[in-house]
Amino acid sequence: MLEPRLWVSSLCQLDFEALAARGIAYYCLDVDNTLARQDDWKPYPGVVEHLGQARRKGHLRDACLISNVIFGPRRLARLRHLGRLLGIEHVYGALFWDRKPGPRAFRWALARMGSEPGSTAMVGDQLYTDILGGNRLGLFTVLVDPLGEDHWTTRLLGRRRRQNRLLSQMGITRVTGG
Numbered sequence: 001m002l003e004p005r006l007w008v009s010s011l012c013q014l015d016f017e018a019l020a021a022r023g024i025a026y027y028c029l030d031v032d033n034t035l036a037r038q039d040d041w042k043p044y045p046g047v048v049e050h051l052g053q054a055r056r057k058g059h060l061r062d063a064c065l066i067s068n069v070i071f072g073p074r075r076l077a078r079l080r081h082l083g084r085l086l087g088i089e090h091v092y093g094a095l096f097w098d099r100k101p102g103p104r105a106f107r108w109a110l111a112r113m114g115s116e117p118g119s120t121a122m123v124g125d126q127l128y129t130d131i132l133g134g135n136r137l138g139l140f141t142v143l144v145d146p147l148g149e150d151h152w153t154t155r156l157l158g159r160r161r162r163q164n165r166l167l168s169q170m171g172i173t174r175v176t177g178g
């Protein structure tokens with residue numbers, strides 16, 4: 001359940017065309033450390049262009065941002081702001097009771113995009129939220145390496161360390177290069 005279908009070094013290394021060939025054209029995207037650094041109000045360099053290109057070529061038909069937010073209208077404002085910059089109108093700020101890996105945000109995303117699990121991917125940097133949640137609903141899950149430092153709660157839980165250990169046990173290989 002924790003194993004991603006694909007592991008790439010970053011979203012910009014994700015081959016949207018190859019996934020489209022497998023029938024995947026809808027995307028649930030994690031925000032922090034996947035599209036932008038934790039707390040950054042602008043997407044990581046290259047992300048806007050890479051998504052834009054996939055969209056223009058028809059490999060990405062619709063996308064949705066799903067982020068666990070801990071309190072705060074400011075966090076939600078940031079999400080919407082990033083959504084605007086990325087041209088993504090569906091934005092889900094999951095609060096404590098419906099946070100990933102819970103199914104609610106994923107179900108909402110599928111309904112908003114009008115997509116089926118079989119044609120939808122979940123892209124994120126954390127096994128215990130993004131990948132687990134996506135796998136449970138039968139989405140095609142893609143793990144990316146984090147863009148920067150983790151949120152203090154992630155550090156506190158020692159999640160990254162456990163994740164790295166787990167990844168090496170799984171014996172899967174990260175796809176690098178274009």
Ligand SMILES: [Mg+2]
Nearest residue numbers: 030032033125
């Ligand atoms: Mg993240």
